[in-house]
Amino acid sequence: MGALSFGAPWNHLRTFYTVHMTTQRKAVALISGGLDSMLAAKMILEQGVHVEGVNFFTGFCVQGHTHAIRARRGDQVTRNNALWVADQLGIKLHIIDVIEDYKHVVLNPKHGYGANLNPCLDCKGFMVQKAREWMERSRFDFIITGEVLGQRPKSQLKRALPVIALESGAGDRLLRPLSAHLLERTLPERLGWVDRDKLGRITGRSRKTQMAMAERYGFTGYAQPAGGCCFLTDSNYSAKLRDLWRVRGERGYEFDDIMLLKVGRHLRPRPNFKLIVARDAGENQFLRGFLKRFTHLYTDSHPGPLALIDGEPSRGEIELAARITARFGQGREARRVRVNVNQRDGRQQVLSVEPLSRKQIPQEWYL
Amino acid sequence: MTRFTLDARNLICPLPVVRTQEKVEHLDSGDELEVLCTDPGALHDIPAWCRIHGHQVVETTERSGDIVVRLRVQKLD
Numbered sequence: 001m002g003a004l005s006f007g008a009p010w011n012h013l014r015t016f017y018t019v020h021m022t023t024q025r026k027a028v029a030l031i032s033g034g035l036d037s038m039l040a041a042k043m044i045l046e047q048g049v050h051v052e053g054v055n056f057f058t059g060f061c062v063q064g065h066t067h068a069i070r071a072r073r074g075d076q077v078t079r080n081n082a083l084w085v086a087d088q089l090g091i092k093l094h095i096i097d098v099i100e101d102y103k104h105v106v107l108n109p110k111h112g113y114g115a116n117l118n119p120c121l122d123c124k125g126f127m128v129q130k131a132r133e134w135m136e137r138s139r140f141d142f143i144i145t146g147e148v149l150g151q152r153p154k155s156q157l158k159r160a161l162p163v164i165a166l167e168s169g170a171g172d173r174l175l176r177p178l179s180a181h182l183l184e185r186t187l188p189e190r191l192g193w194v195d196r197d198k199l200g201r202i203t204g205r206s207r208k209t210q211m212a213m214a215e216r217y218g219f220t221g222y223a224q225p226a227g228g229c230c231f232l233t234d235s236n237y238s239a240k241l242r243d244l245w246r247v248r249g250e251r252g253y254e255f256d257d258i259m260l261l262k263v264g265r266h267l268r269p270r271p272n273f274k275l276i277v278a279r280d281a282g283e284n285q286f287l288r289g290f291l292k293r294f295t296h297l298y299t300d301s302h303p304g305p306l307a308l309i310d311g312e313p314s315r316g317e318i319e320l321a322a323r324i325t326a327r328f329g330q331g332r333e334a335r336r337v338r339v340n341v342n343q344r345d346g347r348q349q350v351l352s353v354e355p356l357s358r359k360q361i362p363q364e365w366y367l
Numbered sequence: 368m369t370r371f372t373l374d375a376r377n378l379i380c381p382l383p384v385v386r387t388q389e390k391v392e393h394l395d396s397g398d399e400l401e402v403l404c405t406d407p408g409a410l411h412d413i414p415a416w417c418r419i420h421g422h423q424v425v426e427t428t429e430r431s432g433d434i435v436v437r438l439r440v441q442k443l444d
Contacts (some may be wrong), residue, residue, distance in 0.1 A: 057381055079410060080381050083415040092419055097385050270421045 043339025273311025304329020
């Protein structure tokens with residue numbers, strides 16, 4: 001008994017050491033494709049932790065899509081930045097389709113919207129929650145993000161960060177390596193899975209520290225921040241989404257709806273229909289995928305755009321749509337342009353129309 | 368070894384990768400998957416995805432205007 005009573009504490013210590021010091025811990029990193037999440041993952045990798053990345057596809061991501069749709073100048077094909085980051089770090093990346101689940105975030109944000117239809121705080125909570133679910137399924141130990149205290153107006157304020165940890169269910173398994181010293185100690189720090197002394201104390205919007213770190217790590221060619229990663233932060237895009245909800249009389253969307261809002265000029269000349277007019281060959285090609293679903297027009301006598309009609313125009317309004325379509329083709333200065341109109345039921349007609357002049361298209365028609 | 372085909376045409380980045388990832392999850396080591404795409408970004412993205420997950424890109428070609436990426440699944444036991 002005596003041996004046991006003396007041995008037990010040592011056994012506990014041995015168990016503690018075995019579990020906490022020798023097991024390689026596993027972290028799941030939210031990888032956006034930007035520099036901050038890349039640095040956060042690198043800091044934790046350097047501490048000997050096994051890191052894998054997750055990237056969530058909501059349907060509103062700016063990166064990739066717009067470039068993939070629009071014609072590429074100089075044949076420059078854009079890469080997926082999240083994959084590029086993972087490739088540079090030598091970690092696995094799991095890109096996860098969350099289009100359906102994300103609708104609830106966009107349509108019913110508990111914390112409201114930002115300047116446009118961007119539900120940033122709810123979005124961050126959702127992403128961390130999804131990462132937490134992935135962590136539990138994959139038996140990982142903690143979550144890391146590239147969040148920087150005070151960098152963003154809504155979701156990275158000091159009072160917002162605990163909200164994300166709480167509402168996502170991640171609690172103290174959520175570590176923000178770049179700002180860790182300015183925040184409460186998390187579980188990975190308390191249990192020694194990571195060394196807090198090697199974590200950051202970055203705050204604010206300046207990116208100097210991150211750029212210096214990138215140089216130290218030898219990262220070049222990383223994506224530059226370019227006005228937000230999400231279409232919902234864009235005022236034009238948000239206006240088009242609001243218009244869609246207003247016309248349909250309900251808030252909701254399908255994946256194709258939100259894709260089409262990224263493409264072309266959107267004009268609503270009458271309340272009962274709008275036109276989506278391609279801006280280049282890439283958009284023409286993309287819109288061709290929707291021909292069966294929409295009445296569509298294209299100029300026949302001159303090179304020009306493909307245009308889709310969303311709504312139910314009258315016969316006279318179809319002529320108006322043809323005149324608008326002609327305006328955006330190479331026959332815009334011609335007296336007459338032949339426009340081919342294809343109804344959804346397969347009926348076709350060819351109209352000879354006078355293209356509208358620039359002045360005849362009021363600015364209010366543009367969404 | 369079994370050969371499979373995935374039609375990812377008319378999908379744009381990152382959906383060809385997402386669909387490839389979902390398909391590969393249900394395949395065995397040694398199986399081959401041919402992914403048909405129209406988004407040229409897939410030429411970068413699918414090989415990058417294969418590289419980080421340890422799968423092998425056998426070839427990338429163009430066929431009838433489509434981009435074709437053929438990969439061999441490699442999974443650790």
